[in-house]
Amino acid sequence: MNKLDGQHNPPVNAIEYDRVSKTYPNGSRSAVSDLSLTVERGKFVVLLGPSGCGKTTLLKMTNRLIEPNSGTIRVDGIDIMSVPAPELRRRIGYVIQQTGLFPHMRVEDNIAVVPKLLGWDKRRTSARIDELLHLVGLPPDAYRRRYPAQLSGGEQQRVGLARALAVNPDTMLMDEPFGALDAITRSKLQLELRRIHQELGQTIVFVTHDIDEAVRLADDIVIMRGGRIVQAGDPLEIVTDPVDEFVSDLVGASDALRRLSLIEARTIATPVHAGELPPLEMRPETIDVRAALGVMLGRGLERIALTGEDGDVTGILELDAVRTVARTHPIEATV
Amino acid sequence: MDLIRGAIDYIQENQERFLDALTVHVRLSVYALLLGILIFVPLGILASRWSGGPALVGIVSAARVVPSISVLFLLYPYRREIGQIAPFWDRNFTLALIALTLLAGPPLIINTDAALRGVAPSVLENAEGLGMTGSQVFTRVQFPLALPVITAGVRTAAVEVIASATFAAFIGVGTLGRFITSGLTLYDFSLLLVGAIPVTLLALGAEVSLAGLERLVAHPA
Numbered sequence: 001m002n003k004l005d006g007q008h009n010p011p012v013n014a015i016e017y018d019r020v021s022k023t024y025p026n027g028s029r030s031a032v033s034d035l036s037l038t039v040e041r042g043k044f045v046v047l048l049g050p051s052g053c054g055k056t057t058l059l060k061m062t063n064r065l066i067e068p069n070s071g072t073i074r075v076d077g078i079d080i081m082s083v084p085a086p087e088l089r090r091r092i093g094y095v096i097q098q099t100g101l102f103p104h105m106r107v108e109d110n111i112a113v114v115p116k117l118l119g120w121d122k123r124r125t126s127a128r129i130d131e132l133l134h135l136v137g138l139p140p141d142a143y144r145r146r147y148p149a150q151l152s153g154g155e156q157q158r159v160g161l162a163r164a165l166a167v168n169p170d171t172m173l174m175d176e177p178f179g180a181l182d183a184i185t186r187s188k189l190q191l192e193l194r195r196i197h198q199e200l201g202q203t204i205v206f207v208t209h210d211i212d213e214a215v216r217l218a219d220d221i222v223i224m225r226g227g228r229i230v231q232a233g234d235p236l237e238i239v240t241d242p243v244d245e246f247v248s249d250l251v252g253a254s255d256a257l258r259r260l261s262l263i264e265a266r267t268i269a270t271p272v273h274a275g276e277l278p279p280l281e282m283r284p285e286t287i288d289v290r291a292a293l294g295v296m297l298g299r300g301l302e303r304i305a306l307t308g309e310d311g312d313v314t315g316i317l318e319l320d321a322v323r324t325v326a327r328t329h330p331i332e333a334t335v
Numbered sequence: 336m337d338l339i340r341g342a343i344d345y346i347q348e349n350q351e352r353f354l355d356a357l358t359v360h361v362r363l364s365v366y367a368l369l370l371g372i373l374i375f376v377p378l379g380i381l382a383s384r385w386s387g388g389p390a391l392v393g394i395v396s397a398a399r400v401v402p403s404i405s406v407l408f409l410l411y412p413y414r415r416e417i418g419q420i421a422p423f424w425d426r427n428f429t430l431a432l433i434a435l436t437l438l439a440g441p442p443l444i445i446n447t448d449a450a451l452r453g454v455a456p457s458v459l460e461n462a463e464g465l466g467m468t469g470s471q472v473f474t475r476v477q478f479p480l481a482l483p484v485i486t487a488g489v490r491t492a493a494v495e496v497i498a499s500a501t502f503a504a505f506i507g508v509g510t511l512g513r514f515i516t517s518g519l520t521l522y523d524f525s526l527l528l529v530g531a532i533p534v535t536l537l538a539l540g541a542e543v544s545l546a547g548l549e550r551l552v553a554h555p556a
Contacts, residue, residue: 065464090466100461104479104554113475117466147555163465173464 014171014203015039015062020071022057032057033227044197044204046214049224055207059173062205063089075171090114093164093172097180101148101156108144111163118167132162137192154185174206178213190216211251215262223247236262256326261290268325269306269315278305278313285314293322341525342532357533360510364497367432371439371492376485379447392448399441403499406434411506431503438499439492446488450481483553490545497538
C-alpha cells in the first residue's frame with residue numbers, strides 16, 4: 001500500500017468486484033451471486049470454469065455489456081456506473097473470439113476503431129497501426145490493407161489483439177479469444193500474449209474453460225462454479241492444493257506431469273558438494289521439472305546440472321527428487 | 336426482322352414522340368424508386384428494431400401478391416384528390432407514381448429488415464464493447480454490413496418499377512407503354528416493339544448497374 005503515497009500513483013487494484021450479483025428472470029443465462037474479487041494492477045488473471053459458471057457474465061459486467069443487479073465494480077478505483085458506458089469501454093481493451101472483427105473494414109480500419117472514437121489524428125493513428133502490427137507479428141506492408149476474410153483464424157485473432165491494444169489501455173478483457181483456433185496456433189498465440197503482457201504490463205482478465213491455457217497464461221487463476229468463486233490462487237497452488245473434488249477434477253490435479261510443469265527445477269535441486277564433479281548435461285535452473293524430466297528420460301540420465309544466469313552450476317537435479325516430488329505435494333517438498 | 340425494321344423506322348420518323356415517352360418512363364421510374372427508398376428503407380430499419388417487425392414484414396410479403404396494375408385501377412377513382420397532392424404534375428402521373436412507389440415497398444422493406452437482422456450479434460456486441468454508442472454501432476457497423484442486401488432489394492424494386500411503369504399508359508401517362516397499348520389496339524406489332532424493346536433494355540440496364548453497385552458495397556467474404 002506504500003505505493004499509494006504519491007498523489008499521482010494509480011490505485012494498486014485495477015479492478016475490484018464488491019459483492020456483485022447478476023440474476024436473470026428466466027435463468028436463461030448464467031448468473032453471478034454475491035461475488036467479491038480484487039485484481040491487482042498488472043496481473044494476468046484467468047477466470048476458469050465450466051460453461052454456465054458465470055465467468056463470461058462477470059467479464060462482461062466489467063465493461064458494462066451486462067449490468068449487475070447489485071454490488072459495485074471499480075476500475076482504477078472509479079465506480080463503473082459513474083462513467084458513461086461508451087467512455088468506460090474505450091479505456092478498456094476487449095477481445096472476443098475471431099468473429100469480432102468487422103468484416104467490412106480492412107485490418108487498418110479495424111485497428112483504428114477506438115483511436116477514431118477518441119478523435120486521434122490520422123498520422124498518429126497510422127503510426128500506431130504499424131507499431132501494433134509489428135507487436136503482434138504481422139508485417140504492416142502485407143497486412144494493413146487486407147480484409148478479415150483474407151486472414152487465417154490466427155491472424156484474425158492477432159488483429160483482434162492489436163485492435164484491443166490500440167489506445168494502450170491499462171486493462172484488457174479477453175473472452176476465450178483463442179477458443180476457435182487449432183492447437184498449434186493457440187499455443188503460439190498464448191506465448192505471444194504472455195510476451196506482450198510482460199512487455200506492456202497491462203492488467204488482463206481472461207476467460208477460458210481450458211486448464212492448460214489457464215496454467216500457461218495466468219499469474220492468478222480464479223475458479224468459478226455456479227456464479228461463485230470456488231478457489232483463487234496462483235497456478236501451482238491451484239493444481240497442487242485444490243480445495244475440493246470439483247477443482248481437483250477441473251484442473252486435473254491428479255496429473256503428475258501437469259504439476260511438474262509448474263515447478264522450477266532449482267526448487268528441488270540438491271547442492272553441489274565441494275570437489276564433486278557435476279554432470280555434463282546442463283540446463284538453466286529456471287527450467288520446469290517436467291521439461292527437465294524429459295531431458296533425463298531422453299538421454300537416459302539419473303542427474304543433470306542446473307546453471308544460474310552467469311552459467312555457473314548452481315545445483316544438481318536428481319531423478320529421485322523428481323520421483324519424490326511427483327508423488328507428494330510439491331509445496332511440502334519445496335518449502 | 337421486318338418487325339424490328341419497322342420499329343426502327345417508326346422511331347426515326349417519330350423521334351420526338353419516342354424520346355418524350357422514354358423520358359416520362361425513366362422519370363416516373365426514377366422518382367418512384369427514390370421515393371420508395373426514402374420511405375421504405377427507413378421503415379425496414381424500424382421493422383428490424385421493433386418487436387412487431389416480423390409481423391409487419393409478413394403482411395408486406397403477403398401484399399406482394401396484389402398486382403401493380405390493380406393498384407393503378409384501384410386508385411383511379413380518386414385521381415382528382417390525388418392530383419391535388421402535386422398540382423404541378425399531371426394528376427395521372429402522380430397517381431402512377433404512388434402506385435409504383437407502393438410496388439417498390441415490399442422488396443425494400445423485406446430486404447432492409449432481413450439485412451439488418453442478419454448482422455451477427457457478436458459483431459454488434461463487440462462494436463459496443465469497443466466503446467461505440469448505439470448510433471455509432473448502427474452507422475459504422477450494422478448498416479454498412481447490411482448494405483449489400485439492401486442494394487439487392489433496390490435492384491429487385493428497380494426492375495419491377497421499370498417494368499410496371501409500362502402499365503401507366505393504361506391511365507393515360509405517356510410512358511413507353513403507350514406504344515404497346517397502341518400497337519395492340521392497331522394490331523401493329525412493330526409499334527408494340529417500339530415500347531417493348533426499350534423497356535426490356537431499361538430493366539436490364541438497371542439490373543446490371545445495380546448488381547455492379549451491390550458488388551461495390553460488398554465486403555470480401
